Amino acid sequence: MATGLHKSDFANPVIRWVDARLPVFTMMQKEYGTFPTPRNFNYLWNFGALAMVNLLIMIVTGIFLAMNYTAHTSMAFDSVERIMRDVNYGWLLRYAHANGASMFFIVVYIHIFRGLYYGSYKAPRELLWMIGVVIFLLMMATAFMGYVLPWGQMSFWGATVITNLFSAFPLVGESIVTWLWGGFSVDNPTLNRFFSLHYLMPFVIFGVVFLHVAALHITGSNNPLGIDPKGPQDTVPFHPYYTAKDSVGLVVYFIVFAVLVFFFPNMLGHADNYIPANPLVTPPHIVPEWYFLPFYAILRAVPDKLGGVLLMFGSIAILFVLPWLDTSPVRSMRFRPLARPFFAVWCVTFLVLLYCGGKPPEEPFVTIARVCTAYYFLYFLVILPLLGRLERPLPLPESIARPVLRGGGPLPAGAMGKPMEKA
């Protein structure tokens, strides 16, 4: 392999000097400038970029919160309220961080929905998808530990219930729980390690996101038609086309975020978490944060503790093998008339599970949650594998450019390349 300087075309001599020795500018230009991207994205393709921005917001607000937070059971609650009252714009930092978590899950759920509907998990993007599921798991762990930090009643009791799940495992269960707690109940050692890990995990997520994006830039993006770009007429350079389109989505995202933070900052939280943690008083209904409710409902749908725990973890683990469960060669559900209604029902069951998870474990919610849990797994384990064999997909379009151009006329000059001129 040849050694020496990288050949750089940048006009600015300083940039060229750096780029010749460390071609980060070439890389950015290649991956985010000229990167050929299918021309037919709809706005659902904004959500990957939104998730990236959201992660950065969480890291930045979190770092400033950590400067003012005290991870001790006797001081954590008051230190959070001190941030709200006495730290300059501390209320904004904290409400942005707390609601940022909710926004993160909204964005990621839509991002996953997009992947499921348009078959983005199918070859050649299986690994890209699996890395995404890893990010989702890491997010859940991070969010769970973050919710413990304010040391309110729901923090304490949520932590107690969720860590106790591990005691369901035979033989080693109890030891695992003691090990997680750092003691014999959720207490100061638990709070300390959760704080430490909560600070660490976002950077782990950042690393895995890097892998997610790296894998994406090998296979290229899927698109609403689910067919591969056949040439330059099917793609546009990422910049300025998708930087411009992502900007629109980003502003809409910020509007929703702002409405939550400035006008309904506690709407998605639980009032009990403004009561300091008290190991002697159990809240009447212990509920996790809203974004965990579908999985909480699955957990409670099973009358056996170990079974419930396994099914709950299974509901996410199953996503890892989804690329091989879905046997249909057609990616986009636009061309899968049978799969579409089944998937629509799956989406509804997910939302119903979310609703049931927030209700007390009594009838009719238990039965509803059981039916939905059954369908959740049925969809992946039976319906998708069978559909690939039984379904007759609609004819796929010849290329991306064709349906977009309606009649397949010649491309207008300048539709591709030379992105900087239009910026």
Add this chain to the structure above:
Amino acid sequence: MSGFPTLRALALGLGLIAAGPAFAAGEEVELPNTRFSFEGLFGHFDRASAQRGFQVYKEVCASCHSMHLMSYRNLRQIGLSEAEVAAIAATVQVTDGPNDDGQMIERPGRASDRFKSPFANEQAARAANNNAYPPDLSVITKAREGGADYIHALLLGYGDPPAGVQVAEGLHYNKYFAGHQIAMPQPLSEGQVEYHDGTKATLEQMATDVTQFLTWAAEPEMEERKALGVKMIIFLTILGGLAYAVKRKVWHDVH
């Protein structure tokens, strides 16, 4: 929750005592919706009402309920002058120290001091209150389902129990409390305080004022937050229009 036998036992044992039979019976009482000045997009605290509310807190609630997150200096925010705040702070004796001789000293309160708690600790509070613990009121409107509406309704929710309802020894009937049996006796009665500004101290007036005060105490940032929010939304709407126009222009020759 069949999966957690220990927790379930705990929940049954302690939860039921705390939550009372209302949850067990599954009955819910609709909270009356009260209009407060701080509601809505442009909501603001009614300074006069919040000041009266502080007077109610100081003369009535503070004999049992602490507000340990509040400092006297915070009262400047609801319109009290520096001199008034200093005078209010000076009415309490605060333990400070140790001094150079290693002795703790008692000194008059300063504006920078936290509100002095009525009891030294939870045990003392329970001992003085028939084993019930009067909760700290610093964030009470954020800490209860229904917020300000709930606090307001609770203060007005006392009355005789309906026929057939047996109220336990030392408890009091309240329509809006979970389980309807609350350890706190009716705290407010007609004309209980004499307002400095001459407002007639009706039960309703006092409940409204103290709710106004407690909401401010729980969310002192609310006015600033909402004002900034309105600016943010206006800014983002304009930015969104521009971003969309740019997007249209960029995509013009592709579509």
